[in-house]
Amino acid sequence: MNRRHLVHAGGAGLFLLVACLAYTQNQTAPPELKVIKLHENLYEIEGDGSNVAVRVTNEGVILVDAKHERDHDALVAAVKSVTPQPIKYIFSTHYHEDHSGGNSKFAPTAEIISTLNTRISILEHKRPNDRQTGPNGVPAQLVFTDEMSVFLGGVEVRARFFGRGHTNGDAVIYFPDLKTVCLGDMMAGASPGVDYNGGGSLLELPKTLGKVLDAYDFDTVITGHGPLTNRASLVTYRENIVTLTTRAQAFVQQGKSQDELAKFMETEYKWAPNSIQQIQNVPGMMTELK
Amino acid sequence: MNRRHLVRLAAAGLFLFIAWIAWTQNQTAPAELKVNKVRDNLYEIEGDGGNVAVRITNEGVILVDDKYERDHDAIVAAIKSVTPQPVKYVFSTHYHEDHAGGNAKFLPTSEIISTKNARTSILEHKQLDASPNILPARVVFTEETSVFLGGAEVRAHYFGRGHTDGDAVIYFPDLKTIHTGDLMADTSDLRMGTSPTVDYRGGGSLLEYPKTIDKVLAAYDFDTVIPGHGPVTNRQGLATYRDNVVKLIARAQAFIRQGKSQAELARFMQTEYRWAPTSLPQQWSVPGMMTELK
Numbered sequence: 001m002n003r004r005h006l007v008h009a010g011g012a013g014l015f016l017l018v019a020c021l022a023y024t025q026n027q028t029a030p031p032e033l034k035v036i037k038l039h040e041n042l043y044e045i046e047g048d049g050s051n052v053a054v055r056v057t058n059e060g061v062i063l064v065d066a067k068h069e070r071d072h073d074a075l076v077a078a079v080k081s082v083t084p085q086p087i088k089y090i091f092s093t094h095y096h097e098d099h100s101g102g103n104s105k106f107a108p109t110a111e112i113i114s115t116l117n118t119r120i121s122i123l124e125h126k127r128p129n130d131r132q133t134g135p136n137g138v139p140a141q142l143v144f145t146d147e148m149s150v151f152l153g154g155v156e157v158r159a160r161f162f163g164r165g166h167t168n169g170d171a172v173i174y175f176p177d178l179k180t181v182c183l184g185d186m187m188a189g190a191s192p193g194v195d196y197n198g199g200g201s202l203l204e205l206p207k208t209l210g211k212v213l214d215a216y217d218f219d220t221v222i223t224g225h226g227p228l229t230n231r232a233s234l235v236t237y238r239e240n241i242v243t244l245t246t247r248a249q250a251f252v253q254q255g256k257s258q259d260e261l262a263k264f265m266e267t268e269y270k271w272a273p274n275s276i277q278q279i280q281n282v283p284g285m286m287t288e289l290k
Numbered sequence: 291m292n293r294r295h296l297v298r299l300a301a302a303g304l305f306l307f308i309a310w311i312a313w314t315q316n317q318t319a320p321a322e323l324k325v326n327k328v329r330d331n332l333y334e335i336e337g338d339g340g341n342v343a344v345r346i347t348n349e350g351v352i353l354v355d356d357k358y359e360r361d362h363d364a365i366v367a368a369i370k371s372v373t374p375q376p377v378k379y380v381f382s383t384h385y386h387e388d389h390a391g392g393n394a395k396f397l398p399t400s401e402i403i404s405t406k407n408a409r410t411s412i413l414e415h416k417q418l419d420a421s422p423n424i425l426p427a428r429v430v431f432t433e434e435t436s437v438f439l440g441g442a443e444v445r446a447h448y449f450g451r452g453h454t455d456g457d458a459v460i461y462f463p464d465l466k467t468i469h470t471g472d473l474m475a476d477t478s479d480l481r482m483g484t485s486p487t488v489d490y491r492g493g494g495s496l497l498e499y500p501k502t503i504d505k506v507l508a509a510y511d512f513d514t515v516i517p518g519h520g521p522v523t524n525r526q527g528l529a530t531y532r533d534n535v536v537k538l539i540a541r542a543q544a545f546i547r548q549g550k551s552q553a554e555l556a557r558f559m560q561t562e563y564r565w566a567p568t569s570l571p572q573q574w575s576v577p578g579m580m581t582e583l584k
Contacts, residue, residue, distance in 0.1 A: 113429075145434040146431070147406075147432040148430065149430050
């Protein structure tokens with residue numbers, strides 16, 4: 001073999017090594033999940049995908065949301081680390097894959113419950129493909145329109161649809177005896193996220209949150225993403241949405257273009273150009289706030 | 291052994307024999323159940339307790355109501371006679387024992403679903419003559435719920451007060467059939483006639499009754515009606531039943547407003563509607579009617 005061949009072989013080998021490294025980097029295990037205890041028998045699991053709530057009872061476990069399909073084993077292990085009880089019910093807050101992707105793995109052994117609209121949104125693939133990281137979620141077989149409760153081991157977990165917000169099928173989950181609510185992605189960061197294709201509404205979101213505040217006695221709020229928070233912070237968050245909407249609506253009603261609105265939201269609310277708020281909210285806001 | 295002893299022994303034996311026969315008579319098997327086909331993959335089971343609907347899908351069976359606890363084995367056998375599929379869900383139309391008594395036997399293997407009020411009524415023992423052992427649904431709804439199984443939908447909706455304050459009307463949309471629970475009940479076989487029974491203790495209302503039925507007629511497209519008791523009927527049958535409720539209200543209200551007493555109302559309902567003196571409508575409805583129809 002002459003020198004040229006060696007160089008070629010070396011180059012090919014190097015290429016293969018780099019390709020192999022790149023491949024294994026993409027096969028990293030999902031980010032670790034972290035279990036936080038809120039109360040005796042109520043936990044929150046953060047990391048990769050949505051926050052998951054875990055209500056432990058002596059007749060089984062009730063989850064709120066199920067993260068991505070890829071998180072299933074880690075999620076089951078996290079629940080096992082706090083209780084030997086089996087997962088019997090899973091309430092889905094809404095149809096997005098980071099909340100309902102895990103349904104496919106849980107459906108054989110747990111009853112998944114969502115609003116009717118959430119089921120429809122999954123079946124009609126309302127989420128654009130570029131926001132999906134895995135297969136479409138499996139919808140709930142058991143759905144409700146207004147309110148549904150599960151009573152297990154002397155405990156009630158209640159789910160209710162209060163109106164449009166993040167989507168048109170957001171379920172708010174309430175643990176009455178623990179004065180805690182799960183808001184799904186109606187609260188998932190400093191800025192609101194509205195999935196217009198999924199039936200969400202920026203104008204309705206603060207009204208819906210207002211109904212939650214009126215209806216339920218709670219101190220603790222489990223958000224769809226991000227840290228635990230409380231009633232006072234929800235009140236503030238809701239007021240901020242009203243302010244944001246008022247300002248954005250005034251701006252849009254001056255006859256501004258979508259690009260101008262995008263820049264306004266970037267300047268005033270730090271919605272980065274490729275952020276989910278820019279992609280998800282801004283086009284729909286142009287229509288809704290006209 | 292002398293003759294006196296023999297006579298006494300024979301008498302004792304005869305007594306025991308008669309006692310044994312009396313005991314076995316009280317242990318009669320529940321009335322036989324009869325399976326009627328309503329549609330492809332929809333059956334009705336009548337006999338002993340409320341009518342049960344059986345919706346068969348290729349992923350399991352959904353029942354509406356489960357009769358008395360004593361009927362469990364016969365219900366399971368009746369279902370097995372038409373499908374090998376397991377019972378996955380049971381919708382309860384309301385809390386009365388002849389519709390929900392079987393819950394305890396089905397709960398280990400099936401999800402039972404009812405209105406929230408039906409659960410509360412069971413837990414608070416609102417039906418005084420019911421077994422204290424009835425178990426309520428674990429999964430409850432307020433307005434509407436659906437189960438989607440094997441491509442079929444079974445929907446339950448609370449339309450308002452009537453027989454109780456927790457009546458679920460069950461709809462099989464693809465089969466244009468509803469199950470009304472006791473919002474429509476022909477209980478001629480129980481000597482209660484075809485007039486409505488309002489369980490006031492369980493939150494029912496005679497005045498709301500026809501309005502609730504009207505909402506059902508307006509909301510759902512259906513031809514066939516499975517009532518809580520009595521033969522399968524149709525939309526017109528339900529409309530006629532509703533009209534009869536309106537007439538009953540008008541007549542009873544006029545009577546009460548003449549200043550009649552409860553005993554006089556009781557006699558009126560017995561004469562005009564054949565409500566036998568010790569029947570459920572007399573116990574459950576007459577006192578409440580005095581108040582509601584004033």
